[in-house]
Amino acid sequence: xxxxxxxxxxxxxxxxxxxxxxxxxxxxxxxxxxxxxxxxxxxxxxxxxxxxxxxxxxxxxxxxxxxxxxxxxxxxxxxxxxxxxxxxxxxxxxxxxxxxxxxxxxxxxxxxxxxxxxxxxxxxxxxxxxxxxxxxxxxxxxxxxxxxxxxxxxxxxxxxxxxxxxxxxxxxxxxxxxxxxxxxxxxxxxxxxxxxxxxxxxxxxxxxxxxxxxxxxxxxxxxxxxxxxxxxxxxxxxxxxxxxxxxxxxxxxxxxxxxxxxxxxxxxxxxxxxxxxxxxxxxxxxxxxxxxxxxxxxxxxxxxxxxxxxxxxxxxxxxxxxxxxxxxxxxxxxxxxxxxxxxxxxxxxxxxxxxxxxxxxxxxxxxxxxxxxxxxxxxxxxxxxxxxxxxxxxxxxxxxxxxxxxxxxxxxxxxxxxxxxxx
Amino acid sequence: xxxxxxxxxxxxxxxxxxxxxxxxxxxxxxxxxxxxxxxxxxxxxxxxxxxxxxxxxxxxxxxxxxxxxxxxxxxxxxxxxxxxxxxxxxxxxxxxxxxxxxxxxxxxxxxxxxxxxxxxxxxxxxxxxxxxxxxxxxxxxxxxxxxxxxxxxxxxxxxxxxxxxxxxxxxxxxxxxxxxxxxxxxxxxxxxxxxxxxxxxxxxxxxxxxxxxxxxxxxxxxxxxxxxxxxxxxxxxxxxxxxxxxxxxxxxxxxxxxxxxxxxxxxxxxxxxxxxxxxxxxxxxxxxxxxxxxxxxxxxxxxxxxxxxxxxxxxxxxxxxxxxxxxxxxxxxxxxxxxxxxxxxxxxxxxxxxxxxxxxxxxxxxxxxxxxxxxxxxxxxxxxxxxxxxxxxxxxxxxxxxxxxxxxxxxxxxxxxxxxxxx
Numbered sequence: 001x002x003x004x005x006x007x008x009x010x011x012x013x014x015x016x017x018x019x020x021x022x023x024x025x026x027x028x029x030x031x032x033x034x035x036x037x038x039x040x041x042x043x044x045x046x047x048x049x050x051x052x053x054x055x056x057x058x059x060x061x062x063x064x065x066x067x068x069x070x071x072x073x074x075x076x077x078x079x080x081x082x083x084x085x086x087x088x089x090x091x092x093x094x095x096x097x098x099x100x101x102x103x104x105x106x107x108x109x110x111x112x113x114x115x116x117x118x119x120x121x122x123x124x125x126x127x128x129x130x131x132x133x134x135x136x137x138x139x140x141x142x143x144x145x146x147x148x149x150x151x152x153x154x155x156x157x158x159x160x161x162x163x164x165x166x167x168x169x170x171x172x173x174x175x176x177x178x179x180x181x182x183x184x185x186x187x188x189x190x191x192x193x194x195x196x197x198x199x200x201x202x203x204x205x206x207x208x209x210x211x212x213x214x215x216x217x218x219x220x221x222x223x224x225x226x227x228x229x230x231x232x233x234x235x236x237x238x239x240x241x242x243x244x245x246x247x248x249x250x251x252x253x254x255x256x257x258x259x260x261x262x263x264x265x266x267x268x269x270x271x272x273x274x275x276x277x278x279x280x281x282x283x284x285x286x287x288x289x290x291x292x293x294x295x296x297x298x299x300x301x302x303x304x305x306x307x308x309x310x311x312x313x314x315x316x317x318x319x320x321x322x323x324x325x326x327x328x329x330x331x332x333x334x335x336x337x338x339x340x341x342x343x344x345x346x347x348x349x350x351x352x353x354x355x356x357x358x359x360x361x362x363x364x365x366x367x368x369x370x371x372x373x374x375x376x377x378x379x380x381x382x383x384x385x386x387x388x389x390x391x392x393x394x395x396x397x398x399x400x401x402x403x404x405x406x407x408x409x410x411x412x413x414x415x416x417x418x419x420x421x422x423x
Numbered sequence: 424x425x426x427x428x429x430x431x432x433x434x435x436x437x438x439x440x441x442x443x444x445x446x447x448x449x450x451x452x453x454x455x456x457x458x459x460x461x462x463x464x465x466x467x468x469x470x471x472x473x474x475x476x477x478x479x480x481x482x483x484x485x486x487x488x489x490x491x492x493x494x495x496x497x498x499x500x501x502x503x504x505x506x507x508x509x510x511x512x513x514x515x516x517x518x519x520x521x522x523x524x525x526x527x528x529x530x531x532x533x534x535x536x537x538x539x540x541x542x543x544x545x546x547x548x549x550x551x552x553x554x555x556x557x558x559x560x561x562x563x564x565x566x567x568x569x570x571x572x573x574x575x576x577x578x579x580x581x582x583x584x585x586x587x588x589x590x591x592x593x594x595x596x597x598x599x600x601x602x603x604x605x606x607x608x609x610x611x612x613x614x615x616x617x618x619x620x621x622x623x624x625x626x627x628x629x630x631x632x633x634x635x636x637x638x639x640x641x642x643x644x645x646x647x648x649x650x651x652x653x654x655x656x657x658x659x660x661x662x663x664x665x666x667x668x669x670x671x672x673x674x675x676x677x678x679x680x681x682x683x684x685x686x687x688x689x690x691x692x693x694x695x696x697x698x699x700x701x702x703x704x705x706x707x708x709x710x711x712x713x714x715x716x717x718x719x720x721x722x723x724x725x726x727x728x729x730x731x732x733x734x735x736x737x738x739x740x741x742x743x744x745x746x747x748x749x750x751x752x753x754x755x756x757x758x759x760x761x762x763x764x765x766x767x768x769x770x771x772x773x774x775x776x777x778x779x780x781x782x783x784x785x786x787x788x789x790x791x792x793x794x795x796x797x798x799x800x801x802x803x804x805x806x807x808x809x810x811x812x813x814x815x816x817x818x819x820x821x822x823x824x825x826x827x828x829x830x831x832x833x834x835x836x837x838x839x840x841x842x843x844x845x846x
Contacts, residue, residue: 013459015450016633020441022464027438036436037471039464041445048460055478154811210439275705275726281712282698282705285726289704290814292780300732303698303708303724305717309766313723343732357715388577391713 001172003034004060006052008068008077009151010043021066021156028160030208032168033176033223034062044068049080057084057144062168067151069134071113077148078121078137085141087121095126095135102133127163131155138167145171177230178205178221181241182251184214184258184403191216194244198237205233213392214399215258247410250403258402259287265409266297266347271375273405274343275301276314276335278326278352279369283398300343304335314338325364327352329381332370336381340374347409348374349401355390369397373408380408424595426457427483429475431491431500432574433466444489444579451583453631455591456599456646457485467491472503480507480567485591490574492557494536500571501544501560508564510544518549518558525556550586554578561590568594600653601628601644604664605674607637607681607826614639617667621660628656636815637822638681670833673826681825682710688832689720689770694798696828697766698724699737699758701749701775702792706821723766727758737761748787750775752804755793759804763797770832771797772824778813792820796831803831 005025012019022039029036038059042052049068056063068077082089096118103110117134120126127136132155137148147164149156169175183191188211192199195218199207205222218241222233242249250261266273275285285301288294304310307321316334324330335350353369360366365385372381382404386396428448435442445462452459460482465475472491479486491500505512519541526533540557543549550559555578560571570587572579592598606614611634615622618641622630628645641664645656665672673684689696698708708724711717727733730744739757747753758773776792783789788808795804805827809819 012446013449013462014453014631015446015448018441018443018446019462023435023438023441025438026436030437037466037468038475039436039442041462043460045460052461208437277705277724279712280709281721282700282708282724282726285705286703286709286817289702289726289728290817292813295729298704298726298728300736301700301705301724301726301728303705303712303721303726305712305721305724309723390715394709394713 001034001061002059003029003036003062003064004056005029005036005039006056006063006065007039007041007151008044008049008065009041010045010074012041012067013043021151021153024153024157025064025066025160028165029064029168031176031178031219031221032165033172033221034168044074044076046076046080046083049077050084053081053084053146061144062171063144063146064149064164065147066149066156069117069148069150071111071117071133073113075116078119081137081139081146081148082121085121085139085146087123087139089119089121091115092118092120092126092135095120098128098135099133125167127159129155129159131158136163138164172223174223174225175227175230176221176223177227177234178219179234179238179252180254181218181220181238181245181249182256182258182261183216183218183245183248184250184399185248185407186216186245188216191218191245195241198240205237207237213395214403247407250406257291258399258406260291262402262405263288263291263294263297265406267293269409269413271346271409272297272299272344273347273349274299274339274345276339276348276350277301277303278305278310278335278350279355280351280353280394280397280401281305283394284349284351284401287398287402299345300339302339302342310335310338314342327354327364327368327370329370329372329383332372333374333379333381336372336374336379340377346376347405349405350374351397351401353384353386353393353397355393355397357390367393369393369400371397371401371404373401373404375408375412378408378412380404424457424484425482426452426459426485426487427479428452428459428462429479429486429488430462430464430574431467431472431488432464433468433497435464435490436466444574444576447576447580448487448489448583451588452487452591454599454601454642454644455588456595456644457591467497467499469499469503469506472500473507476504476507476569484566485568485570485594487570487572487587489572489579492540492571492573494534494540494556496536498539501542504560504562504569504571505544508544508562508569510546510562512542512544514538515541515543515549515558518543521551521558522556548590550582552578552582554581559586561587595646597646597648598650598653599644599646600650600657601642602657602661602675603677604641604643604661604668604672605679605681605684606639606641606668606671607673607822608671608830609639609668611639614641614668618664621663628660630660635822636818637826670830673829680714681822681829683714685825685828686711686714686717686720688829690716692832692836694769694832695720695722695767696770696772697722697762697768699762699771699773700724700726701728701733701758701773702778703774703776703817703820703824704728706817707772707774707824710821710825722768723762725762725765733758733761737765750777750787750791750793752793752795752806755795756797756802756804759795759797759802763800769799770828772828773797774820774824776807776809776816776820778816778820780813790816792816792823794820794824794827796824796827798831798835801831801835803827 125138134150210217224230339348350372356366548561557573633640647653762771779789
């Protein structure tokens with residue numbers, strides 16, 4: 001089936017906000033096995049929205065709209081869709097009650113125009129919105145499906161996940177099941193070359209590659225008559241990928257980020273961690289601390305951007321800094337060791353590099369980054385060459401550090417367990 | 424004039440990447456006084472791209488395309504546009520030379536398919552691409568302008584700024600000039616109510632509001648016959664806004680971010696800074712360190728997520744933590760004071776809060792954040808209530824901290840200078 005994603009909002013046309021809703025819906029639709037050939041953005045304007053709706057109805061089976069369901073006169077997505085499909089609107093009592101309850105809970109007075117949000121087209125399916133006042137709407141007409149969702153991502157995403165996705169999933173007689181294999185520490189082109197034969201041979205399941213900063217995600221998607229059959233198709237492919245990428249796979253679960261995988265690994269091994277950052281200036285700690293529950297493992301973070309801070313907080317000798325320079329494998333190692341020592345943590349990471357745009361030289365160009373990781377007294381250091389803006393180099397450094405932390409911890413345990421080195 | 428923004432790329436349709444190009448171009452077009460009524464996304468597919476081109480040609484004066492100019496067979500934007508306009512392609516020698524030089528400089532061998540990028544439609548204007556191998560192309564036909572740009576933002580953005588924007592600007596007999604007034608420390612609705620009369624009365628110049636996390640930008644745009652005239656129209660409006668928002672305006676320059684404004688203020692006053700972060704876990708330091716040249720002011724950053732870290736790194740007493748709780752104005756103050764003391768910095772910021780999703784209570788709900796700022800021994804503390812996801816709460820906290828730093832530094836100097844308190 002063919003889906004078209006329509007984003008309604010003058011704020012997108014003005015470049016006021018980035019259209020992340022479209023990217024989210026597109027990725028989900030791909031995962032559901034729906035083909036998307038067009039995405040459209042149109043303002044809160046009846047004539048132009050009508051023209052987009054007519055074009056989309058002529059070429060797609062499912063229209064996914066977000067935005068324009070607010071309480072003001074400007075918001076006219078629902079009214080325009082109803083007009084195009086020749087439907088009247090009526091007051092939907094349960095939605096009215098939900099809106100009243102929503103306001104009451106927050107102690108805000110309801111204004112008259114809020115009731116506009118409880119008006120829905122005849123014969124539609126009304127979808128609850130626990131995070132806002134605009135209910136979602138599904139209309140079915142002449143074999144076409146039109147889905148209306150609120151624009152704010154914190155309302156749209158839960159509504160899509162809880163109600164719209166199951167609805168779309170049920171449309172196809174078969175079902176779509178997909179699993180994502182998340183890989184770190186291997187570049188995109190290397191990943192692609194390692195699975196070229198699988199990609200060439202694929203039909204069902206299919207494998208799609210998604211490159212992220214410092215990560216590659218492989219989504220394995222199967223179509224089948226039922227869930228069991230689909231999972232049976234996906235399983236051997238995921239197994240094959242596990243065989244090929246081994247420990248570079250940090251998760252096969254949707255909601256596990258790289259930083260969560262690292263925090264989980266620390267928790268599982270009862271390890272504490274500290275961070276010592278120069279060019280990334282706190283970004284590694286910030287990513288780790290984005291994981292709820294990190295307080296059980298995160299001991300301390302040091303931001304030692306200047307040489308003086310490196311000396312004072314970590315006891316790194318002035319002579320060493322002068323001899324090797326702040327961006328060197330030696331100093332990265334001393335940063336990690338110093339972090340472990342002063343924070344009394346089991347794991348410590350040191351990052352030092354040249355993020356640019358200035359400060360590079362022939363010998364040490366912009367993008368040169370050293371990352372050291374210390375696990376229970378054993379310290380390794382890697383050299384990286386990143387490119388892009390100052391921000392991009394720093395983001396790449398953080399992803400590389402997370403990837404290296406995983407690798408060092410796993411290696412430590414494989415050696416102490418299997419190599420008999422455990423003290 | 425009416426512009427339509429067309430993004431070409433299957434990776435956008437699959438949700439593999441977020442369409443930031445469209446947002447960038449939309450904002451720039453709004454600044455140029457061009458009206459944008461539609462944005463489209465279409466895959467690398469000749470038939471579908473042709474249909475989008477025809478629709479756009481029927482309703483817009485200028486088509487801005489990005490993507491699909493790569494060297495592979497999949498990339499067919501240029502070929503499709505040429506076909507729609509009945510133009511042949513020819514080998515553009517200067518582009519061929521530029522491509523050869525690009526590869527030679529990087530020591531990469533050229534493959535045969537790279538020469539495809541040097542083919543351009545008859546009669547077009549070829550635009551240099553110093554950051555990649557696909558030149559930009561401008562075609563003029565029957566009063567319509569079609570602009571083709573490469574998809575990668577690091578190629579598209581410089582090309583747009585250096586060549587396309589001046590080209591578009593020159594199309595209109597008049598010129599468009601705009602200046603952005605950047606405000607922090609005042610909420611969006613407050614800002615809007617403070618300029619309601621100006622918005623209602625506006626015609627030329629116009630005022631557009633852009634809400635960012637913790638900031639509001641007001642863009643003042645004038646149309647006039649020449650640059651001088653346009654600036655003359657903008658000037659009194661900017662002056663009026665300066666009168667209304669005073670010190671809450673941190674810059675009127677395009678390239679100055681809030682963190683850069685703070686770093687500049689520190690530099691101008693020869694002040695050093697340190698950060699002490701709990702719930703934001705390094706995000707404030709990371710934003711400050713994104714400013715090149717920050718090394719002259721940034722002394723140290725402490726990430727004290729746990730109580731133990733607060734005690735150990737900053738000497739905060741256990742009894743105080745037990746009495747007030749880690750999320751309290753008292754502890755925020757002690758964090759800032761401790762940072763200033765241990766880092767020997769003139770300015771220090773302490774942030775402590777409940778970022779969620781767990782850890783909230785009736786008394787101290789998720790979103791409660793205390794920020795303290797110490798300037799040369801004087802410490803203030805503010806209480807904030809943010810909403811949204813864990814990440815959103817942390818981002819709001821960082822913006823609030825930057826805003827508060829500015830305010831405290833400015834206040835300190837106004838008092839020591841005018842109040843005769845200077846020591």
